[in-house]
Amino acid sequence: MAGILTVLGVLAVLLATSSGVFALENGVARLPVLGYNTWNAYACNIDENLILETASLMQSLGLQDVGYTHVNLDDCWAEKNRTADGLLAPNAERFPSGFNNLTSQLHDMGFQAGIYEDSGWLTCAGYPGSYSNELLDATTFQNWGFDYLKYDNCYIPFDDVIRQGTYGKYQRMADAIAQLASSSGESPLIYSLCEWGWSQVWIWGTTVGNSWRVDGDIADNWDALANIINLATFITGYTNYYGRNDLDILEVGNGNMTYDENKSHFTAWALLKSPLLIGTNLSAASPDIIGILKNTEILAINQDPTVGMSISPFRWGINPDWTSNSSYPAQYWSGPSENGTVFMLLNTLDEPANMFFNLTESPWIRAGRQYSVRDLWTHTDNGTAVRNFTAAAVPPHGVVALLLQDAGDEPAGILPLCAVYYQCSSENGTSVDGS
CATH class of the missing domain: 2.60.40.1180 (Golgi alpha-mannosidase II)
Incomplete structure (x- = not known):
């Protein structure tokens, strides 16, 4: 069993009562994003056919009907080098039709499209990162028709190059997205921060991105879920409209959890108002697993239009x-x-x-x-x-x-007169215990 740490009461109260009002209210992602992410099921084994097949499955399985409207690529989509003009390029073998064709098909199917990049020199899998090319890359993503950007934190430049902390590195892309939206008149990209230093992200993520990761990559076992829930416990107050704690991709149905653990996983993620991005191979998912993902009463809490805060x-x-x-x-x-x-x-x-x-x-x-x-x-x-x-x-x-x-x-005549005894008394000062 992991070690137990009693958190200081002052810190606890501070975290619990934070209102989350400093979220990045940029007109997108007012509610948590619901959709699909390719990494957990496929890692680098992605191509345009897989993306479109996944979108079709989301339709045929009824997932789109209950609100899952994003299809997001993760790492490994790019060529290993930028073009002669310094542009990112989709891998020609796996995406021969190009991204404009892919995003157009997804949009025609009623989905929004997401892409992955990194704030460092390279992505975590070794493809070109966006450091020092933020505006160029944001413009490229918009020109390709993407609506969402997951932004990672690998291959960080040396201190004497970057001369700023993690906040500044992520702010560079936030500024680029805002500048692009202003100049183009189009909606800004949804900006999802994949930076898992939870002790700092909940402080500044609310002013930089629409969501921020609270821990490292999830695993499909109960211990991993319990650890993430425990971390999220102390920062629930930083979730509200336009900005929220991201508990990572849904591992529902990926093999190493019981049915009840899968239900707990989905329930916690949904009610804590995390983005819900399915990471399951949908072609192999059982009806029970699809049923968990399609629980409309749980999804309604996640997508509550009146209350944005987490449980x-x-x-x-x-x-x-x-x-x-x-x-x-x-x-x-x-x-x-x-x-x-x-x-x-x-x-x-x-x-x-x-x-x-x-x-x-x-x-x-x-x-x-x-x-x-x-x-x-x-x-x-x-x-x-x-x-x-x-x-x-x-x-x-x-x-x-x-x-x-x-x-x-409540019905009359219920005793004791107060459900909670402590300091409960009548107007004349008589306590419920008769003292």
Whole structure:
């Protein structure tokens, strides 16, 4: 088990209460991007046929219908050298028709198109990077018809060349994108920062990009998911409209997780308002996996047009509150939505568990009220909760996702007079314990 670190209360409060109002409100990516990214399933084995086949699968499987509208290339799309004019060029063997043809076909199918580049000399796979060519490359991407840019952080120039930190290196492309949008009159590229120094990205990512990675590359196992959720726990306040924590590509269905772990993975990513970019080989995905990805009630929270903030923990559960534990992250989460209060109960144990909470532990619940309970996975209305709720026998590494809606005053005559005893009293000062 990973080491346990108790986070300082002052820092915790600061992170929890940050409003995220400094997001890059540039007219694009007001809500998290939903779509597909090629890296996790195919790495460098990509070509134009694969991209178009994937787009067709997204249509035939109903993924486009529920909101997955981006198809994004990752690394390895380029020739190893720039042209004589200094331009990037698509690999002629794998993209013989060129990118204008590819993006036009994707647009005609109703998709937006994304591309990958790097802020250093080279991409992580060794193809030309964009350092010192930011405006030229942003213009090239726009001319090719791309709508989205994932921007990585490999092959960083020496200090005496760059003479700035990570912020400055990423700001160069942000400035180029803004300048291009101003001069062309076209919408700016969606700008996704793939820089995983979470201790700094949440500070400045909100003013540079539309999303920012919180950790290194994801792996398709529970330990990796638990670690990412744990890191995201302390920075939920930095997600809101136009800017959000990116928990990385969805590994749903890639082989090393149980069905319940896949559900937990998708639920956490969606309710924390991360971009949802599928990284699965869709041609091999089972109906159960497609069903997870198509849960419209969960997707509706991710794409909430009224509330942009993420869910946040209200109780850690296994560990004391504000404890960082990469194996056992916080278990009890909630947040507002346009239709009620959302709850995520995450069983981080290796065995089934009953999960109990008092409703008013969530800051979004009112005392003295009862709440209708909607299960976002069983798609059933499960009666009314009064004061507390118990989810019985939550599977190992499983999840419960609920939507609670105010259903009026709680029934009269319920004792004790306060669900939470501490400092509860009548007008004359009589406490609930009679003292």
